[in-house]
């Protein structure tokens with residue numbers, strides 16, 4: 188059996204070619220994983236149901252997305268035009284993380300080739316995030332699968348403010364965000380544990396801080412882990428202000444994935460952000476998550 192990886196061709200939505208968001212990365216990553224024999228067959232998700240989405244988002248907001256009736260200001264805050272293909276991809280990518288979380292529950296490890304829309308909150312989207320797939324999947328596991336203690340481990344360069352807002356009163360879902368202090372969002376929310384990093388931090392110091400925090404997290408009992416493996420921590424990222432190398436990101440992913448794998452705690456890996464100056468480099472960096480999981484699997 189191979190590592191379960193979830194992908195859908197319609198993760199790629201039709202948006203402006205000049206957008207800062209490299210939407211084509213989802214299909215290029217899928218091709219890269221096939222060509223490099225990380226996976227032979229993808230698991231194909233269905234669109235997330237309104238019922239499952241409503242565990243984490245208001246019905247009013249979900250319907251505004253579904254019916255494309257969101258006001259202009261809220262649409263600008265998201266950064267995507269709310270057109271048919273963006274609506275479709277939003278439901279599919281969320282369904283993808285839900286499916287990946289179920290696969291992770293059964294097989295200890297599974298990944299989506301999208302997801303990590305961590306700026307989306309209960310009744311609004313933001314920063315290229317329409318629905319908060321990880322929040323939806325975490326609530327799905329909580330209510331449908333009776334999974335009690337869940338860790339959302341977010342290593343994207345940006346703070347996972349959507350998750351910390353959605354779960355601020357949930358004692359069983361622990362939000363951990365390690366991000367660059369001066370990156371978006373300017374106004375941070377409060378996670379269960381926030382680690383703010385200074386600009387231009389390099390591999391050695393970053394990995395030292397990460398390891399220290401994993402030792403801390405290991406003292407808490409978790410039944411499931413979502414790992415948001417944003418690669419916008421790379422030194423050539425257009426948005427991120429940290430200075431990690433390819434090897435640094437590979438080492439980061441390996442440390443996280445091995446830690447929970449050897450403790451037999453199921454882990455669902457999702458993409459998170461990445462805005463590298465080089466598109467090919469971006470694909471290679473995103474694939475490190477899947478490669479590291481596949482190696483262990």
Ligand SMILES: [Zn+2]
Nearest residue numbers: 343345419460
């Ligand atoms: Zn990011």
